[in-house]
Amino acid sequence: MGEFELIRRFFTRPTRRAALGVGDDCALLAPAPGMQLAVSSDLLLEGRHFVSTVAPERLGHKALAVNLSDLAACGAAPLGFTLALALPQVDAGFLEGFARGLFALADAHDCELVGGDTTRGPLAICITVFGEVPPGRALLRSGARPGDDVWVSGSSLGDARLALEVLRGTRALDGSDFETTRRALERPMPRVALGLALRGIATSAIDLSDGLVGDLGHVLAASGVGATLELDALPRSAILRAQPPEVQRACVLAGGDDYELAFSAPPRAADRVTEAAAAAATPVARIGRVDAAPGLRVLDGDGHEVAAGLRSFDHFTTA
Structure with missing residues (x-):
């Protein structure tokens, strides 16, 4: 042929x-x-x-x-x-x-x-x-403002990375759990309906292809702001929650291949965000806030910073 x-x-x-x-x-x-x-x-x-x-x-x-x-x-x-x-x-x-x-x-x-x-x-x-x-309606990385809430779509951040680690032989899952996570890795669902519904509501947005820490960092750099995230608020599956805490942190914060949307919106727009999510049939979770001070901080339930040393995928620095 x-x-x-x-x-x-x-x-x-x-x-x-x-x-x-x-x-x-x-x-x-x-x-x-x-x-x-x-x-x-x-x-x-x-x-x-x-x-x-x-x-x-x-x-x-x-x-x-x-x-x-x-x-x-x-x-x-x-x-x-x-x-x-x-x-x-x-x-x-x-x-x-x-x-x-x-x-x-x-x-x-x-x-x-x-x-x-x-x-x-x-x-x-x-x-x-x-x-x-429409002109002036595109969601950009540069619109986040101090005081905005930070949101993320989906309910299973990190599952794709967990599947990759199983394929690499560093983690093990039973057959059904591995198939569930492998589907997340190989068959992600683009959040097009949510992106359309967030026009005029979200102040910034990015899709999570290389990991939350790095991708959200692009938004913060473009907007000239920082952010504080709550580790316990990051949505993850029961499969990932069964993994050791350090594996969970690495997968949800720096795993990549999630293809969810991370976005910011003013606190007064919280009801509109949840309505947009419902209209798009897509779960969302508030995971933190935008700060005036630069940098990204991730805090555990006791208020201790936990993301030190984690970085997202980069084609020219990651093996």
């Missing part, structure tokens, strides 16, 4: 929203009048971002999910995406599963594939996603 037959068989679909999709040198997108275009790219490499044993359907899902998560953090509605795919060889079984997972999530968010490229090489996936947001 050649390159163009591969594209035609697995990745060509009729356009629905794009003015022109797969098959020409460029796709044509038509955002609604007056809307701004939101664009984000992510590159996934085998051995760096996913293990070779991941199910192709889950890999297709995650490849798009991590990009949709960026749109969610911006409060942008998805429009379309491009896919650049490097394959060591043409494997119809892999491609069928990959495309199935990819398009199931794309259809759920009305986000269509509009172009891309394929080549032979080590397995690598690069998606660029396009969304739209």
Whole structure:
């Protein structure tokens, strides 16, 4: 099977929203009048971002999910995406599963594939996603203010990292618990509906791809503020709570791959936050406050700082 037959068989679909999709040198997108275009790219490499044993359907899902998560953090509605795919060889079984997972999530968010490229090489996936947001309504990293509450979505921070540690052989879980955490690692759910619902409520937002400590640190740096988090308020699953305290702390604070939203909002907006979360069918938890003093502090139930030495994933400093 050649390159163009591969594209035609697995990745060509009729356009629905794009003015022109797969098959020409460029796709044509038509955002609604007056809307701004939101664009984000992510590159996934085998051995760096996913293990070779991941199910192709889950890999297709995650490849798009991590990009949709960026749109969610911006409060942008998805429009379309491009896919650049490097394959060591043409494997119809892999491609069928990959495309199935990819398009199931794309259809759920009305986000269509509009172009891309394929080549032979080590397995690598690069998606660029396009969304739209009204001018002045995008959620940014730079809007947090002293006195704001800090919130996070989801109910199982750290499960993805726990699954990774099991895959690495440093932790052990029984079969059902491992499958639950592995699903969190390989099939994250982008919080697009919550991001849209938080427009006009949240003062800043970011998605948690590299770990809470580091990702929230980007918000604090961009906003010129600090924050204090309450360790006991961080939502985690019963599976993670069964782990030693130091493992829990490392997973929830610096684990990465959660793809939840961390955001700030004024205390007076707390009811609006919970209403937005309910409308988006997404749990949220207040986990701390924004401070005028720079730096990020994480306190245990006795008021002692516990995050010293923890840092999030960095592609060029983390092994």
